[in-house]
Amino acid sequence: MASSSSSSSVAASPGLTERRGIPGAQFVEDVQTYLTQSGLDVNSALAFLQERLQQYKLVEMKLLAQQRDLQAKIPDIVKCLDVVATLQAKKGTGEGLITDFEVSEGIYSRARIGDTDSVCLWLGANVMLEYSCEEAATLLQKNLDNAKASLEVLVADLQFLRDQVTITQVTIARIYNWDVHQRRIRQVAAAKDT
């Protein structure tokens, strides 16, 4: 995480220049200097920034979708851990666990789960593996920790992205206002000359 100034920036952009493929928004200290140094006129600069904004929005939607997936996955893993824990608790007692489970939508059936040392875990991609209860609990816990860690990174990415969006929006507004201001000055100067 280094703060650096690229060769075409106006001033040292405090902050990251990019994060995990998301380009950082360059902070503009002074609009006049920015426009001179980048060699863009007002309209081109505004167009460039608008396009950047669209790109940011696209990435934001992608990240939000990923976040929703992860947030749905985590309670599922917690439920699985619950079941494994319950089975383990029943193991010592000798009595089986009687459950009602869904056979089809709206249809339930009763099952008696006897003393069992192993459970089968659905790993995805049409693959199911049998594990001992302890191994299953360990695997599920690891998956849960990974999911939570990924979610944290994702949230940080989203925050970075939103900051860049805000900076870009503020820069657009400033350039636009500066342009309006300049036009007014030119009008006043032109009126004085006549």
Add this chain to the structure above:
Amino acid sequence: MQQGGGPDTEVTWEDQQNINKFGRLNNRFHELEDEIKIAKETNDNLEDASNELILTDEEVIRFQIGEVFAHVPKEEVEGRIEQMKEVTGQNLEKLEAEKDSVLAQMTELKKILYGKFKDSINLEED
């Protein structure tokens, strides 16, 4: 929420950071409101469940664990529900506290930003 600098007020990096922070806090505030709503609903459901338990005279309750309904004796169900209520209660308290802190920070930032930019900036919900 819109941001802008007037032609006469310059936006410094510090101002930009304040604006960014306000945006982040605002987002977090909305997320917290949603989370608090869900937590309150869960709490209410648990309340209803434990009330039903008191009224019922069955000895074995079908308690949902994962995707199946396990036959669990009434006392164990009562214990589990009490524990779940405690967890959601603590969670709700934590969320409310975070929401208060976020609101306080946002009020501070509003003061600073309105102080510098007055009418050039709008920090209200539309």
